[in-house]
Ligand SMILES: Nc1ncnc2c1ncn2[C@@H]1O[C@H](COP(=O)(O)OP(=O)(O)OP(=O)(O)O)[C@@H](O)[C@H]1O
């Protein structure tokens with residue numbers, strides 16, 4: 001187990017990069033997922049179709065394939081995902097700004113894939129809002145967008161937050177794939193390096209990597225349990 | 237089918253010429269169910285029209301058609317001389333001019349009573365929040381629940397919630413108000429407080445379409461009573477006339493049922 005001590009900096013660095021990947025992908029997934037959910041319930045049929053098609057594709061494709069398309073398809077299309085080199089953001093998440101695009105590709109793949117599940121969690125939250133709420137909002141003259149923003153979504157979030165948390169936990173675990181698609185120095189890529197390049201023993205290395213993921217997922221899970229329990233008490 | 241009294245000469249109502257709400261040959265189907273059958277109705281400014289009829293006769297649908305919460309299949313509905321616009325900004329604007337009060341209150345559950353009342357004025361009418369707040373407090377005072385302003389809907393009694401819902405509708409300064417069985421979800425002891433607010437609105441000259449089974453309200457506050465059955469307007473008469481002398485069998489039958497208990 002000495003590898004955990006000897007290469008603590010590698011694990012810590014891998015954790016930090018995976019953490020950044022997860023923060024960015026989760027943010028993107030929440031934004032895109034909310035947008036797609038709104039499209040799916042919009043009164044405009046073509047928007048609904050696009051939303052439904054999006055969810056159908058991304059919910060039913062293996063993440064590996066989505067990662068593959070991002071890592072090899074985007075460059076083939078001539079994109080280095082430079083739109084993610086957002087000034088300001090790159091100073092916090094320095095990997096976003098570098099020339100090597102694989103971190104950006106991983107963010108995109110993970111965010112787009114997770115967005116389909118975020119969409120469905122939000123949609124179930126929207127469906128849990130009594131229809132009278134939206135109706136009353138329409139009756140006082142709120143437009144579709146205002147209705148969502150001020151009446152429906154704030155209430156939908158409440159019942160969506162626990163399923164959303166589960167989606168994000170799944171996303172954190174899924175982020176382990178990034179190391180196999182060109183991202184250097186995240187938790188899974190660090191593990192590969194330590195075992196194949198440096199010949200460290202496999203089991204302790206993967207225990208270290210597991211701890212890295214558990215540090216992110218377990219607190220989130222506990223938080224969700226808390227929220228759920230508080231809800232249950234409030235509902236009584 | 238429709239027997240309408242030409243001029244409206246009743247119950248101390250002040251009504252003027254051009255109708256504010258007008259339905260011409262309105263038909264509405266839910267699948268095979270013909271819920272509104274060739275409905276013609278006009279409601280003058282300042283007029284209070286009570287709609288009664290057996291369950292399932294289409295009263296709610298009629299009420300909801302007027303602000304297009306329920307789209308119709310044929311015919312025309314005009315409000316304030318304009319045909320109802322299709323879904324979109326113009327319809328939202330029209331809806332803001334027609335207050336609606338629901339059986340189940342439908343107050344925004346995540347907002348305080350005060351926020352419920354100011355949301356429309358601030359977001360739809362772009363009023364200054366402080367001004368909207370002042371006006372909202374006056375309205376809450378008017379309906380007698382100013383001291384509940386900071387509470388959430390679930391913390392109020394049914395009667396208080398319904399009065400808050402009326403205040404929310406009034407905050408938009410509507411040209412007309414639609415009420416769909418505003419007191420049927422209330423415990424009996426709270427019905428009076430809501431009817432009092434509605435009666436005072438009627439006195440102040442608000443144009444109102446009220447679906448209700450409160451015959452006392454119909455007698456005292458309405459200019460006209462409309463009796464609906466199976467999607468048709470079967471009778472349209474002054475309250476005194478209607479209650480003393482219903483013309484159709486359906487109406488006689490209905491009245492005998494609701495007035496015997
Ligand atoms: N969204 C809907 N889809 C299908 N059928 C509907 C819908 N809304 C109402 N109906 C049907 O249309 C008919 C008229 O309904 P409506 O609610 O207008 O009646 P109502 O006179 O208001 O009855 P109540 O006194 O019970 O409120 C009923 O038979 C009802 O079942």
Ligand SMILES: [Mg+2]
Pocket residue numbers: 295296297416417
């Ligand atoms: Mg009804």
